[in-house]
Amino acid sequence: MRFLSHAPSPARAGLGVLLAAALAGGAILAAPLTASAAAATYYVDCSHGTNGDGVSAATAWNSLAAVNAHGAFAPGERILLKRGTTCKGQLAPTGSGTQGAPIVIGAFPASGTRPTIAGGGTYNYTGAVQIINQAWWTVQDLHITNTTKEANPKTYRSGLLLLNSNGGRLSGLTVQRVAVDGVRSNPGNGNTRQYGGISALTFGKGSSYDGLRILSSSVTNSSRTGIIVSNNAYPGSWDSAVLISGNRVKSVRGDGIVLIGAKSSRITGNVVTGAGDLGSCSHCGRLGGPSTASAGIWPSNTSKVRIDHNEVSKTRNTGGDGEGFDIDRASVDTVLEYNYAHDNQGGGVLLTGAKNSTIRFNILENNGQGALTFYGKAPSTNTAFYNNTVYVSRASKAKIVRTFGAIKGSKVSFKNNVIYSYGTGVYQWPTKSVTTSSNTLIGNHGSGRPRDAKTSYAAPGLKKPGTGGNGFKTLKGYKPAHPSSFKKGVAIPKSVKTDFFGKRISAKKPPRGAAG
Incomplete structure (x- = not known):
């Protein structure tokens, strides 16, 4: 909000x-x-006892004020500060470089x-x-x-x-x-x-x-x-x-x-x-x-x-x-893809007055309040949430989909997701215009859950979901143990070539969840 x-x-x-x-x-x-x-290259060494002309390390400027007083720097020039030193004050040089010859502030x-x-x-x-x-x-x-x-x-x-x-x-x-x-x-x-x-x-x-x-x-x-x-x-x-x-x-x-x-x-x-x-x-x-x-x-x-x-x-x-x-x-x-969100107090993803948002191939683990949240007082329209893997632990009271402020919005598509819900399992949609297909629901299935004919309640066989930590390297538990037997979802845009882990997938017969 x-x-x-x-x-x-x-x-x-x-x-x-x-x-x-x-x-x-x-x-x-x-x-x-x-x-x-x-x-030209100009040198700054604020540990020097005296101020030089800046044209060499031996005759360096010894203050930021000297740099600022130089006047406009020319394309390709460099201002280098000595490593391990501290300059007090503000650095505000002037002038502009050109394409191929930027002015550089460095070390x-x-x-x-x-x-x-x-x-x-x-x-x-x-x-x-x-x-x-x-x-x-x-x-x-x-x-x-x-x-x-x-x-x-x-x-x-x-x-x-x-x-x-x-x-x-x-x-x-x-x-x-x-x-x-x-x-x-x-x-x-x-x-x-x-x-x-x-x-x-x-x-x-x-x-x-x-x-x-x-x-x-x-x-x-x-x-x-x-x-x-x-x-x-x-x-x-x-x-x-x-x-x-x-x-x-x-x-x-x-x-x-x-x-x-x-x-x-x-x-x-x-x-x-x-x-x-x-x-x-x-x-x-x-x-x-x-x-x-x-x-x-x-x-x-x-x-x-x-x-x-x-x-x-x-x-x-x-x-x-x-x-x-x-x-x-x-x-x-907006396209939100291949991201990892975990242990955020408010939740995984929030939509506030957005239009044509695509949220796909993300892993959302143990985020508070809601994995996917809509702010109804600023309604969003045409939201596509597909091929994500969501994990909510038993200790969590988070909803899978949460709407607050007002129940208002339009056109939500929710497909090919794998949802591990050991909390409430509630889906609080912002609108009645929700299309669901080919989601896999594991654990508790609360009110508002997807009920289309392609909904599956069979565990997809991920190696060890819910064991993510800090860093993408901790997410191997979200890979399928036997990819060849992994249940398929409905077709997704042809522009999508890989899953969360960079593995090539078929857009016509994609996996469910973020990895397949």
């Missing part, structure tokens, strides 16, 4: 104020980056502990590292913090902030191998989820990030959000071809990974643990109101987003929701 009002935006605060504050202060990997022969030498940028609590609407209205930058191999001694901060801040404020279409932004922790941002009584670990925010119609990539990075122990990419001008403009891949988010106050106002984008291969975790955030305080609800991974106001091969666990529902995945308001044509 989401409310998409926002904290006061940088655009409303005034870009001039923001710029003044800024200047005051597994996976899919990008190809290795090298500077062109003509492009030297080639190996060792990441250099730390300690923001120390930057100004409102800023980050410890930030790139504002700039194209073709790569930020990599940094450790970023942005913490203060405030008991309950009122300031909105991030670790790394990419900001497009009426900057038009900006391309070529890459973040990779960056570790962010200890960000203290306003956890607020409003929607503050735009700030936290890594934020890429767009304000202004006609402005967007195209091809933004956030790769192989981590966010821990921060408030409020782990990673967020949000275009506030949607549907007037939108981000496109966003890739959020191979990241780890752990113990953040609110949402794990959020994508708002994007088209034709992908969230893949990420691990989110402990989203909505109040316990990890001693400075955050108690929150109230529906806008504090959190989920592990979720899109909103999006079109054609693929969410695949992610693991989400232990999402808390203290502020509301608490599902592993949420396909949120005005998200159209």
Whole structure:
């Protein structure tokens, strides 16, 4: 359940104020980056006693202020911070690169502990590292913090902030191998989820990030959000071809990974643990109101987003929701596939005002309240839930399908699923327009359960279901012991070629559940 009002935006605060504050202060990997022969490399070593000209490691700049004062950097240039050192303050360089010659912020030498940028609590609407209205930058191999001694901060801040404020279409932004922790941002009584670990925010119609990539990075122990990419001008403009891949988010106050106002984008291969975790955030305080609800991974106001091969666990529902995945308001044509959600307090998957959602070949184990949940006050339409494997233990009171807020929605298709239900076994549908076929139900079969002629109550012979732990490697128990005798389901789209484990399957005669 989401409310998409926002904290006061940088655009409303005034870009001039923001710029003044800024200047005051597994996976899919990008190809290795090298500077062109003509492009300069600048060195930063904050352990140096004196400030140099930055053109060599021996004469390095010794402060972030020196970098910021340099003026616009040119395409292909590099800014390298010495590994094992800490620079205090804010890094806010200027200039733009070009395609084939991005400007790189990174580390030297080639190996060792990441250099730390300690923001120390930057100004409102800023980050410890930030790139504002700039194209073709790569930020990599940094450790970023942005913490203060405030008991309950009122300031909105991030670790790394990419900001497009009426900057038009900006391309070529890459973040990779960056570790962010200890960000203290306003956890607020409003929607503050735009700030936290890594934020890429767009304000202004006609402005967007195209091809933004956030790769192989981590966010821990921060408030409020782990990673967020949000275009506030949607549907007037939108981000496109966003890739959020191979990241780890752990113990953040609110949402794990959020994508708002994007088209034709992908969230893949990420691990989110402990989203909505109040316990990890001693400075955050108690929150109230529906806008504090959190989920592990979720899109909103999006079109054609693929969410695949992610693991989400232990999402808390203290502020509301608490599902592993949420396909949120005005998200159209979302595909949620090959994911693993387990031990999330709110549930496995939530749908809120979504249209044309496909949820397939996922494993959902021991998620509280409901494996599949609909929020009826924001009804969803045309939801296809097929070839999933659901496991609910005897200790759980979770429904298989849950609807709350109102019994309202339309067109639900529920096919080829394998359901191990040792709890209540209840199916609370949001609509009467439900089509079921070829599901296998094991254990308790409560009210609303599928009753079509192809429903099976015979155990499918999985090796050891319900024994998943942390990581995809723990899921071998969900493989069939004898695949050749595994009961088949009804036909699925021809575009589906493999099961959860990557095994080739026949779309005409697919297995039941996530693996066959």
